[in-house]
Amino acid sequence: MKPLGTGDPLRLGPYRLLGVLGEGGMGKVYVGQDDAGRAAAVKVLRPELAYDQNLAQRFVREARMAQAVTSTGVARVLGSQTEGGRPWMANEFLAGPTLAEAVEAHGPLDEPAVRALAAALARTLADIHTAGLIHRDLKPANIVLTSAGPRVIDFGIARPEHGLTLTTTGEIPVTPGYGAPEQVLGHRVGPPADVFSLGAVLVYAASGRRAFDGGHVAALQYQVVHGDPDLSQVPEVLRPLIFPCLAKDPAPRPLPAQIVTAFAPPRGADRVWRRGPLADDITRGEAGIREL
Structure with missing residues (x-):
């Protein structure tokens, strides 16, 4: 995990962000913690891409697809914000190796x-x-x-x-x-x-x-x-x-x-x-x- 850098948000919804797990062409994934102490992997669209309608719709679709699966064999979706601002999605944080x-x-x-x-x-x-x-x-x-x-x-x-x-x-x-x-x-x-x-x-x-x-x-x-x-x-x-x-x-x-x-x-x-x-x-x- 890398420390937060200039331009990284300090908080998204109920999650205080602690560091950066990774990043790609579409956005970043942060380690976040809610007020109850639960850790989450918080995926966020890059600010410059949040206004791209196609990418925003893909992000919304991903959040909805993941929420539709309630199996214990997947990382649970803990919350998401897909309307306005910077779209984000929080998943259960899994610390084990792939x-x-x-x-x-x-x-x-x-x-x-x-x-x-x-x-x-x-x-x-x-x-x-x-x-x-x-x-x-x-x-x-x-x-x-x-x-x-x-x-x-x-x-x-x-x-x-x-x-x-x-x-x-x-x-x-x-x-x-x-x-x-x-x-x-x-x-x-x-x-x-x-x-x-x-x-x-x-x-x-x-x-x-x-x-x-x-x-x-x-x-x-x-x-x-x-x-x-x-x-x-x-x-x-x-x-x-x-x-x-x-x-x-x-x-x-x-x-x-x-x-x-x-x-x-x-x-x-x-x-x-x-x-x-x-x-x-x-x-x-x-x-x-x-x-x-």
């Missing part, structure tokens, strides 16, 4: 942990789809590991199930290597697109390697559409469970409920979030935000 950071620091998850991860994420996808939405960008960096299990974040490109793709000519629709073939091709997508992304996430979690790779983005996207996923480093017992998620055709991909049943984590598999080196990282992060 799945990408965890695998980089500790290596691939073992088989029971992958099963626990798969079942938890599949339940969350089922909740997202029940709300009539598709996440559209499930990837290791959008999964935060907490002592209560994995949580899905970033509804920045979530859309209603009946909505059209957001892409326009020349744009990359989703994170290369994790988006489904129909997303890469710019076709209308449904819940099976998230299942494909889940399969790619599980390959990474189980092996530390991408399911698809290439020397450049175009080659990588070609592999997603036409190539076979690389499951060579995935434990053999998990391969027949993950492979169906990565079907090129959306129709035969399993439903989230079927994934929960197929992976059936053994008793105690979720201890990975509470004991061991990975759990220690999670605990340190959560303790750090309490101290802050």
Whole structure:
């Protein structure tokens, strides 16, 4: 976290801002604290963009999409202000490492942990789809590991199930290597697109390697559409469970409920979030935000 700088607001709605978590082309994310002491990640549009009607509408849509999902597997929306001034949205602050950071620091998850991860994420996808939405960008960096299990974040490109793709000519629709073939091709997508992304996430979690790779983005996207996923480093017992998620055709991909049943984590598999080196990282992060 970086300290607040010149031009950063000191307060947004009920949140006193403590520092800057990150920033991008559209805005900044701050760590905030309300009067009850709850920490929040407060996302704010840049002042110069707040008057751009399209960007403002996208921000409002993101807030509403996230509020529509009440699953315990996502970061809860605590509040938002989308009318007038600087639009902001406050989400529950999750201090744990992302799945990408965890695998980089500790290596691939073992088989029971992958099963626990798969079942938890599949339940969350089922909740997202029940709300009539598709996440559209499930990837290791959008999964935060907490002592209560994995949580899905970033509804920045979530859309209603009946909505059209957001892409326009020349744009990359989703994170290369994790988006489904129909997303890469710019076709209308449904819940099976998230299942494909889940399969790619599980390959990474189980092996530390991408399911698809290439020397450049175009080659990588070609592999997603036409190539076979690389499951060579995935434990053999998990391969027949993950492979169906990565079907090129959306129709035969399993439903989230079927994934929960197929992976059936053994008793105690979720201890990975509470004991061991990975759990220690999670605990340190959560303790750090309490101290802050």
